[in-house]
Amino acid sequence: MSNGYTGTILRVDLTSGRIHTQQPTEEFYRTYMGGGAFGTYFLLKETSPDTDAFSEGNIITIAPGVTTGTPVSGLSRCCFTSLSPETGAVADAQAGGDLGPMIKKAGYDAIVISGRAAAPSYLSVHDDDVQIMDAGHLWGRSVLDVYGILSSEAAGQRSSILQCGPAGEKLVRFACLMSDLHDVAGRTGLGAVFGSKNLRALVVTGTKKIAFADPTGLKELARLAVQRLPDAGFPTTLNRYGTPGVLAFQAEAGNLSTHNYTRGFHEGYKALSGQTFQPEIGAGHTTCFGCVVGCRKKVKADKPYTVSDQLGGPEFETLGLLGTNLDITDAVAVAKANELCNNYGLDTITMGGLAAYLFESMANGLILPEAVDGRRLCFGDADGLLWLIDQVARRHGIGDVLAEGFEASVAFFGEKTRPFAIHVKNHGLAAHMTQVKPSQALIYAVCPIGADHMSSEHDWLLAGAGDLSRGLGILGKGEPASTDLNKVRMSVYSQYFYSTLDTLCLCMFCWGCGNLFTYRELEDLLQYTTGWGCTLWELMKVGERRVNMMRQLNALRGFTRTDDRLPHRLSEPLPDGPTKGRCVTAQAFGEMLDRYYALMGWDPETGNPGTGKLMELGLEWTLELP
Numbered sequence: 291m292s293n294g295y296t297g298t299i300l301r302v303d304l305t306s307g308r309i310h311t312q313q314p315t316e317e318f319y320r321t322y323m324g325g326g327a328f329g330t331y332f333l334l335k336e337t338s339p340d341t342d343a344f345s346e347g348n349i350i351t352i353a354p355g356v357t358t359g360t361p362v363s364g365l366s367r368c369c370f371t372s373l374s375p376e377t378g379a380v381a382d383a384q385a386g387g388d389l390g391p392m393i394k395k396a397g398y399d400a401i402v403i404s405g406r407a408a409a410p411s412y413l414s415v416h417d418d419d420v421q422i423m424d425a426g427h428l429w430g431r432s433v434l435d436v437y438g439i440l441s442s443e444a445a446g447q448r449s450s451i452l453q454c455g456p457a458g459e460k461l462v463r464f465a466c467l468m469s470d471l472h473d474v475a476g477r478t479g480l481g482a483v484f485g486s487k488n489l490r491a492l493v494v495t496g497t498k499k500i501a502f503a504d505p506t507g508l509k510e511l512a513r514l515a516v517q518r519l520p521d522a523g524f525p526t527t528l529n530r531y532g533t534p535g536v537l538a539f540q541a542e543a544g545n546l547s548t549h550n551y552t553r554g555f556h557e558g559y560k561a562l563s564g565q566t567f568q569p570e571i572g573a574g575h576t577t578c579f580g581c582v583v584g585c586r587k588k589v590k591a592d593k594p595y596t597v598s599d600q601l602g603g604p605e606f607e608t609l610g611l612l613g614t615n616l617d618i619t620d621a622v623a624v625a626k627a628n629e630l631c632n633n634y635g636l637d638t639i640t641m642g643g644l645a646a647y648l649f650e651s652m653a654n655g656l657i658l659p660e661a662v663d664g665r666r667l668c669f670g671d672a673d674g675l676l677w678l679i680d681q682v683a684r685r686h687g688i689g690d691v692l693a694e695g696f697e698a699s700v701a702f703f704g705e706k707t708r709p710f711a712i713h714v715k716n717h718g719l720a721a722h723m724t725q726v727k728p729s730q731a732l733i734y735a736v737c738p739i740g741a742d743h744m745s746s747e748h749d750w751l752l753a754g755a756g757d758l759s760r761g762l763g764i765l766g767k768g769e770p771a772s773t774d775l776n777k778v779r780m781s782v783y784s785q786y787f788y789s790t791l792d793t794l795c796l797c798m799f800c801w802g803c804g805n806l807f808t809y810r811e812l813e814d815l816l817q818y819t820t821g822w823g824c825t826l827w828e829l830m831k832v833g834e835r836r837v838n839m840m841r842q843l844n845a846l847r848g849f850t851r852t853d854d855r856l857p858h859r860l861s862e863p864l865p866d867g868p869t870k871g872r873c874v875t876a877q878a879f880g881e882m883l884d885r886y887y888a889l890m891g892w893d894p895e896t897g898n899p900g901t902g903k904l905m906e907l908g909l910e911w912t913l914e915l916p
Contacts, residue, residue, distance in 0.1 A: 293503040294819035295319055295356045299328075300398045300420065302413060304487055305346060305405030309420050311398075319399075320822060321908065324355030325793040326382045327836040328400050329371020330843060333380065334912055336404070339846045343375035343479070344461065344486040346406045352452070352492065353400035354390035355795035357819045359500045359579070360508055363515035364800025364807070365815075366390055366578035368469070369792060374739065375463045375486070376479035376640070376695055377715040379844045382739045382792070383466075383480055386578035386586075387473035390795055392450040395496025407488035412440070416447075416495040425490040430456060432633045433468050434600060440493055453491035454481035455635020457683040461485050462693040464640040464718070468632060472576045472586050472602040476637045478717065478739050503821035511815060515582050515806050525583050525805050532575070532587035533606035534564030540606070540721070544869030547615040547721045549669060550646035551712050551859055554723040555867030558619035562609045567621035573599035583799055583806075595626035595676075604628040604638075607743075610721025611642025616649065616669055623672035627679060634683035643718030644692045645678055647699065650710040657703055662688050712857050714741040715849075722748070724860045725873040728773045729781045732882045735854040736897070738840035745792075747784035747803050752777060761809045761826075762787055773878040778885040783830075790833030835907045838899045841892070842912045851897030854883060 297319075299312045322328055329351035341347045350372040357365055368390030374381030393401060396417050403413070410425040428436045433455040440451050451470055458465035458481030465481030466474050484490070502508055519525060527535040540546045541559035548556040560566050564587065573590035577583070589603035604612070604624050612631075613624045631638045649669050651657040659666050667674040681689030691702050696711040696718070712719055717740025724731035729749045734741035751759050752768040762783045768776045784803070791801055800806045807815075809826050816824040856879065863873040874882075887894050891903035904910055 292316070293501050293821050294360070295324070295399045296394060296397050296500075298398055300401045300415070302401065302403045302420070302422070303405045304403065304407040304411065304422065304489060307422055309422075319356055322835070323793050323832050324353050324358070324399060325369035325384075325795045325836075326371050327793045327832065327839065328353040329369060329382065330380060330836065330839040332402055333371065333373065334839060334843055334915060337373060338916060339848070341373060343373040343378065343381070343483060348373045348483060348486070349402060349404040350480065350483050350487075351400055351402045352393065353795075354394055355793060356399070357815055358795050359391035359394035360502065360815070360819050361580040362508055362512045362815070363581040363583060364797035365795075366580060367795040367797055368393065369795055370467060370475045370480050372480055372483045374478040375461070375482045377717050377740050379715060379740070379847065379849055380738050380840045381478035381480055381483070382840070383475035383477045384792060384795065385467070385469040385473040385475040386797060387450070387469045388579050389450040389452055389469045389473070389494065391579045392494045392496045394500050395498050396494055397496070397498050401492070403487065403489065406486065410488050410490055412491040412493060413489065414493050417497055428490045429459060432456065433635055434471070434633055436491060437471055440491060444493065444495065447495050449493050449495040451491060451493050453635070454484035454489075455633065455683075457635045458482050458485035459490070460683070460685045460693070462636065462682060462685065463695050464637045465635050466637045468635055471600055472588075473578070474632065476639065477742065479637075481635045502819055504818040507814065507818035511807070511811060511818065512580070514811070515800065518806050519582055522806055523804070525799055528585035528799055529583050531564030531568055532585045532603065534562070534568070534587065534604065534609055537606055537609055538563040538565065541614075542868060543726070544864065544867045544872070545723050545726045547610050547719070547723060549617055550615060550650050550710060551719070551723070552865070553867060554726055554864050554869050556614040556617070556619065559614060561619045562613050562621055562624065571597070571622060571625065576602075578797070581797070581800070585799060589625045591622045591625060593622070594620070595622055597622060597625045597629055601629050601632040607721050608638040608642070611639050611718070612645070612675065615642055615646050615721065616675060618670060618672050618675065620672060623675075627672075627675055630676060630679045634679070636679065636683055637718070639720060640695070640718035641679060641682065643712055644682070644696065644699065645675055646712070647696065647707070647710045648678070648688070648692065651703060651707045656707050709857075709859060712859060714856065715853055717741055723864070723869070724856060725864050726869045728771065728777055728874045728878075728882070731856060731860065731874045731879055732778065732781050732886055733785065735856050735879075735883070736886060738837070738844050744788065744798065745785055746781050746788055749777070751784060751803055752780040758803045762803075762830075771872060773874055773882050775885055778882050778889060782886065782889045785837060786830045786833040788833070789836045790829045793832050793836050831907065835909065838903060838907055838909060839912070842899050842904065842909065845896070845898035846915060851883070851887075851895065854897055
């Protein structure tokens with residue numbers, strides 16, 4: 291009997307209606323462990339290099355990890371993997387909440403969905419009872435409305451509901467997936483994949499128990515989280531204020547995207563700090579399954595905009611991209627923009643980046659008011675932003691152009707607007723400034739899913755030079771602004787570690803470097819959950835395997851080193867603020883890139899995995915793929 295995992299993967303073909311299960315071997319589970327590694331494995335095996343993200347041949351895997359559902363803080367997450375309609379590369383996103391544990395309780399380690407339904411549908415999974423249901427009554431409705439309808443249809447049974455919103459139905463390329471109402475798989479356009487499959491929602495009801503190898507050991511880990519939280523630093527801040535609690539610190543460090551990434555500091559930042567707005571509009575919090583941190587803060591307001599407490603409050607990245615990056619510093623306005631995005635099912639990060647592109651293009655006379663219904667949209671225009679979100683989600687007017695992403699918008703409005711399109715692989719950037727964090731300059735460029743701030747640890751780790759860095763095999767010490775070999779080594783090793791967390795579907799707020807748990811306790815977690823005597827070395831190899839699988843998938847789809855580039859603006863010195871003059875020059879970035887490929891064991895010309903690296907990781911089977 292397996293522990294931690296169920297031994298069963300659910301397969302659903304929406305085209306034929308066929309529903310069946312697979313029972314992989316224990317070796318498969320120990321090699322890939324879940325999450326994005328499961329998802330990328332199925333993409334490599336079952337799609338071809340010319341499969342379009344919106345085609346019937348695309349698949350989407352919804353996978354927790356072998357440790358998901360354990361009643362310990364930070365073990366609730368679930369990973370979503372597909373081909374991205376936004377980038378054309380691998381798509382990968384995670385969400386917390388209840389969905390991952392519920393899938394495990396229903397008896398599955400992953401749900402793999404293929405094909406396309408002939409009519410609007412939703413998938414109902416109630417333990418062994420799996421049905422493709424009619425969703426005609428759901429189509430076109432908001433996220434909040436659909437959640438209410440499906441919850442009512444569940445007739446009081448505890449379920450978890452995953453859905454795309456109207457933006458996904460309209461195939462907005464950066465549409466997200468909403469898990470229940472407060473958790474979002476926000477990045478890489480997975481909501482549009484659901485929409486392309488005529489799949490509005492997944493409803494999961496699980497009533498089975500998950501077996502664990504050592505329940506007593508797990509209770510001790512759960513106790514340690516409670517004991518450590520009051521003095522845990524970052525998790526303590528999250529418990530009190532959520533991710534908005536770090537905004538002031540990031541702004542004062544000159545690391546907050548402002549005015550479309552032209553600055554790293556906004557004078558009005560304090561109004562967007564959780565410490566400032568939570569006493570005024572805070573409305574409690576929600577927490578993920580089994581977690582003591584409770585970082586999901588809700589908000590509620592009556593003016594100048596009405597904001598409900600039902601769709602979650604804005605996170606740090608949203609406050610940056612829909613706030614300071616647009617010169618909007620009214621917390622209620624940003625909360626309203628966040629609510630609209632969640633109710634439509636839109637990624638707030640890319641939405642904010644595209645709004646900044648439009649505002650700056652209009653400021654330079656490159657997009658005229660006639661293109662936006664006569665409006666004069668500009669930085670600081672909260673009403674204009676709310677109008678624009680509605681246009682994009684509905685694909686009305688200018689929104690139909692922006693819904694295709696940065697590259698399509700530049701093609702439509704002209705090359706002169708390109709300097710204002712801040713993206714990597716058509717994927718919007720987070721609020722962290724590459725001029726201030728050289729590790730992020732590198733990882734934004736090379737990350738297989740496009741620019742992502744959660745795929746590695748940030749520069750502070752090397753600057754500390756303590757057990758947290760040495761525990762990952764990182765030697766020596768480096769300044770936060772350094773771009774040397776040690777900084778690249780830190781980026782590589784921490785990328786492996788965070789890829790391990792994404793494979794196991796562990797929350798970095800609990801299991802990331804220096805948070806609630808140690809590296810040794812990660813080994814203990816695997817022992818107590820599955821009974822496997824995993825070492826940190828083995829687990830790091832699992833993370834490395836996932837990164838290489840994702841990169842190999844992209845290589846087969848034609849991606850090379852030439853795609854690992856940053857917008858020119860990000861190599862320019864910051865003009866003012868606490869980090870005035872800071873930048874990563876084009877030369878320094880090129881040197882970091884060379885060193886990164888060398889450390890990864892990738893070809894320096896193509897930037898893709900070499901034969902030896904794939905063989906080392908047991909991925910030689912990918913060399914035989916067409």
